[in-house]
Amino acid sequence: MTSHETRSADAKETSMSTGSGPLQGVRVVDISSSYAAPTTSMYLADMGADVIKIEPLGGDDARGWGPPFLNGEAAWFLSVNRNKRSMCLDIRGEEGRKVLFQLLESADVFIENLNPVKLDKHGLGLDGLRERFPQLVICAFSGFGLTGPDAGLPGYDLIAQARSGMMSVTGVDGVPQRVSTALSDVAAGTVAAFAVAAALVRQQQTGQGEIVDVALLEADLAFMSPRIASFLAGDEEPKPCGGTDSVVAIYQPMRTADRPIVVAIGNDRHWQRSCAALGLDELAQREDLATNADRRANREEVVGAFQERLIALSSNEALKLLQDVGVPCSRINFLSEVVTDPQVEARKAIVDYQHPVAGVFRGVGAPWRLASDPEDRQARIPAPMRGEHGREILTEIGLDEKTISELVGRETLWVP
Known part of the structure; x- marks a missing residue:
């Protein structure tokens, strides 16, 4: 066993178990924020991985995405961060990156969503990380991917929906319309979870890591695949028409006497x-x-x-x-009908758990079922408080209380 493998095994053995699942024993270090990449780490956590969420000292941007807030906790943040542990670390400085690299010694997966052109500036160039941690599966999120002329442009769900052509076929009376949910984020996060899980299989077989390059734009292009294929095969260019121009006839909303x-x-x-x-x-x-x-x-x-x-x-x-x-x-259900739909209730698709500050939080659970899943599909642990597990995590990798206190004093680390 190599020195890396020894340190990795020791750190994992002392980590907090997040429950059973196919990915139990896998450690994920996630420095991402917002919604897309955190979707990936949540799904990996739902499958049993130990996910360490590293936030800036002030916390993930999504902690401020509201209202609604539940006793000060943003519902958006709570909905995408269950089954994770949080620590607040400033990775912009050399000292913070040193701590991050110590964590990566015990990690199987590293998730980030920094702008690709800023990775080297933050000391996280992917080539350097691969050389230093050859076993690591690195999942790199961005709006447009790691390569190409627009790799450095910022990307959000709205931008991806517009640029992928999705908005060009959505809406009524020829007016383009965004699909009114975080569609690109959830799509990209789901695709990335699949790719990371596949890379983990090869990692276990060969010991080799991988770079998983995920772009919001390409996740939306996947949604547009049948429309793009039809256009390239000679179909006329579609326009927003309320979903009445499907390749299938009839495949659309219809009016009845009381509701569509x-x-x-x-x-x-x-x-x-x-x-x-x-x-x-x-x-x-x-x-x-x-x-x-x-x-x-x-x-x-x-x-x-x-x-x-x-x-x-x-x-x-x-x-x-x-x-x-x-x-x-x-x-066509309204959300008030969706959350009380007998099928949704029977499948326990809406889960709830007790959060120490927010109280009872209800949200959508993992969109799959395993035969080995417990009947009670509630989250094993709620979305973490800011920096809640910092001391615990750093103790696992061998830092003593004196060192932790010094990091706090130099504003490299924040702990509650």
């Missing part, structure tokens, strides 16, 4: 069944509407006929008719 629903006629069987359920037998018998391509060519007529029938029905009546024959459809 969505209908997804994904194949010719759905077409025949929906026509029968809605009393549109004449349409079902027409050869010029037999295939999806036919229905696309006559989209206006098809949608008009369905809309005329549905507007005379309540949403409950329309949904029952279509669901009874196996046609995919749904009401």
Whole structure:
């Protein structure tokens, strides 16, 4: 066993267990802030990894993203930082980086979201890190990636949605619209968690690390893949039209007597069944509407006929008719309905846990199920208080109380 492996094993053995899971025994050091990269470290933590969240002395930017606040704790921050431990360290100076590098000696994964052109300035150039820690899986987040002419530009969810073309197909009456949630962040964070987990498999097999290069732009391009492929295959350039221009006809919102629903006629069987359920037998018998391509060519007529029938029905009546024959459809839920949806409740998709300051916090749990998961899927530990575990973590890597106090005195470290 090498000296690195000995120090790594010792530090991990003394670390706080965050519970069982496929990644139990994996240590993640995460210096990222905001939402995308913290999504990755949260999902790794949900899988059992020991995640050390290193924040600036003043805390992660997301701690101030509100309202709403729960007794001063931002709901956005709480929603993406469960199952982690926090310490506050100034890594801009040499002394802080020295502590960071001591932590990386015991780490399997390092996550950062610094602007790529500033990595060397902060003493965290990726080539240098790979040479110093060849076993480390390094996950580098940015708006546009580590290479290319715009690698140095700042990136946020809004920017990625705009530049990827996503906003160009979203909205009504030709007006582009952002998807109103942190879509790019969650997408990039999820993709990165998959890539990191894959790199960890090879790390365990070969002892070699990896650089995982994740860009918000490319995560959104993945969402746009079918639209881009259709355009490159000769389809006309789409415009915002309220989701009524799908390659599938019908696949869009429809009005009923009381509220809108969505209908997804994904194949010719759905077409025949929906026509029968809605009393549109004449349409079902027409050869010029037999295939999806036919229905696309006559989209206006098809949608008009369905809309005329549905507007005379309540949403409950329309949904029952279509669901009874196996046609995919749904009401468009408001969030007040989402969080009380019987399926969401049955799957325990909304989890809650007790936070020492915020009280009971409720949020979305991990979007997967493992057969080995406990029935109670609540977070093992709540999102940490700022710097809550600093002394504990530094003790694990061998720093004594005198050294910790000196770091605090020189404003390299902050502890509560």
